[in-house]
Amino acid sequence: MRKQFFIYGTILFVLTALVYYYLKLGFLLLILLPVILLIGCYNTFQKKHSILRNFPVIGYARYLFEMIAPEIQQYFIERSTDGKPFSRNQRSLVYQRAKNIDANTPFGTQLDLNQNNYEGIKHSIFPAKVNTDLPRVWVGGADCKQRYHASLLNISAMSFGSLSENAICALNKGAHKGQFYHNTGEGGLTEFHLQGGDVTWQIGTGYFGCRTPEGNFDAEKFKEKSNLPTVKMIEIKLSQGAKPGHGGVLPAAKNTEQIAKIRGVLPHTTIYSPPSHTAFTDAKGLVSFIAELRELSNEKPIGFKLCIGNPTEFEDLCHEMIVADCFPDFITVDGAEGGTGAAPLEFSDGVGMPFEPALIFVNRTLIDLNIREKIRIIGSGKIISGYSILHALALGADICNSARGFLFSLGCIQALRCHTNQCPTGVATQDKMLMKGLVITDKSERVYHFHKNTLHAANELLAATGKTSFDDVDISIFMRGDEFAHLSDLYFPNNLTKYTN
Incomplete structure (x- = not known):
């Protein structure tokens, strides 16, 4: 708190000095200072906006930028469709x-659809009725006695430590x-994951x-925690995916001390999970480990997560x-x-198979x-959208997880500061001052x-195709630009003489 008051005091001092020096209007200080103080105090205690809660005065610079962003972006920075890894529109x-407000967009698409890489959904001229129930999928095979009825969309793995407790x-x-x-991520199952929501407990290396x-x-220890009722x-x-083969x-x-105690490691040191497991070293060992975890958890659903690297290894695993x-x-x-919150650039940019071909490969191999x-x-x-859900289902998925969408x-x-402990919104930090900006009741x-x-949007897209069940979604409901690029030749052939005579 003292750090905040130092920051606010410095800002007030600078503003006061500038007004007095350049304008020589000392009476304005009688208006300016109380207004700034009131704004600062109000934003310190309000619970709706993380940026303003952490930066009660200078945080308005971001909202000013939001107002003039279209002009600034158009001429100086980026278009709404260009941000990476997610565009401003996304x-x-x-x-x-x-925020549960209108998410419609005005004036049509900002994308160039007349490209061979365009991809879209084939809608039906006889759309189906939009289902109001949110879709769910059963998980659990013949050896699973505690099957789980999962939502079609869920929170992907993000650890406490990478993210704040709030x-x-x-x-x-x-x-x-x-x-x-809610997938725990490899950081472990903590008290903050036990707020009543269903949990997928991830076991990392x-x-x-x-x-x-x-x-x-x-x-x-695994047996004790895996049998908690909320662990599904x-x-x-x-x-x-962001750092396969690295850990x-x-x-x-x-x-922090708190995280180190939970993980069983030394505090204030960089923690590297090993690239590989010690409980198994090959495909046969992995299959045995799956059986062991199923028994210890009283036959709850057991699975594994991977980014495809060498396809032959996955095929060998399936044979095992x-x-x-x-x-x-x-x-x-x-x-x-x-x-990811932190990874070497070489791994982020140059290791592993992209999502789409990996999903197609895994689905085809199992078939x-x-x-x-x-x-x-x-x-x-x-x-992050209803469209991306249908696209994943068409390529072979049964269920979807989202990490950055929920972030x-x-x-x-x-802000791309996940690895610095300086996340300005209190999401990816252990700094208590920044963390307080994220109000649990509002953000939940x-x-x-x-x-x-998002699932309602997926339901609407499904109905637009004329289908009534997500089980019927396959790649046939999608079109690509190169499929209809040749159509222009039908209407504009090289020899137009007969049309002009």
Whole structure:
């Protein structure tokens, strides 16, 4: 708090000096100073806007920029469709749906649709009635006795440590209200994940939360936590799209005493999860580990997450499942374009298979081996809209996970400071001053609304195709630009003589 008052005091001093020096209007100070103080005090205690709560006065600079952004972007910075990894239009869509306000856009698309890389949905001239129920999918094979009825859209893996405790609590409370699951990430199952929402507990190579002092898997700790009622599924993390083959990274600035105690590591040090597991070293060992976790969890759904690298290894793993007659209940497919709080640039930009071909490959491999009906596929790759959900389903997914979409619903502004502990919205930080800007009660509602409104948009798109069930979604409902580019030749042939005579 003293740090804040120092900042506000400095701002007031500078403003006072500028007004007096340049304008020589000392009486304005009688108006200016009380107004700034009132604004600062009000924003310090309001609970709706994280930026203004953390930066009560200078935070208005961002909102001023928002007002003039179209002009500034058009001439100096970027267009609304150009931001990376998510454009301004995409982020705005999430913000509007999270706030439960009108998310319609004016004046038509800003995309150039007359390109061969255009992709769209083939709508029907006889649309179906829009379903008002939000879609759900059963997860759990023949060896699973506690099947789970999952939402079609859920929160992807993000750890406490990478995210703040307020962010984790808001996500879980939103999941509880919307009845969808919240993946813990590899950082472990914490009290902040136990706010009533359904949980998928992710077990990474560091075995945080079920770890021996030496860093190996602890079966008894796993058994205790996996049997908690809110833990609905368990996911073994083999690799992550943003840094496959590297392991997780928690920067020292984020590794507080609290997080170190939860993870069983030394505080204030950079924590690297190993690239590989110690509980198994090959496909046969992984299949055995799946069976072990299923038994320890009293037969809850067990699956694994991976980014495809060497396709042959995945095929060998599937053959091992068949030989052992032991199958995961789900496989989560991540793409090389996946997000992360911290990763070496070489891994983010140059390792792993992108989401779309990976999803197609996994789905086709399971079909070719006649084991597709035994395993659910969860797609996790830049899912932020109803369109991206249908697209993932068409490529083979049964369920979708979103990480950055739900981060935007919390108020993330894509500041790209996730690894610095200086996230201005209090989402990806352990700084208590910044964290307080994220008000759990407000942001949990936004998480809930983003989920509900995005699935409603998916329902509307499904109805536009003339279909009534997501089970009927396949790649045939999509069109690509190169499919109809040749049509112009039918209307504008090279020889136009007969049309002009």
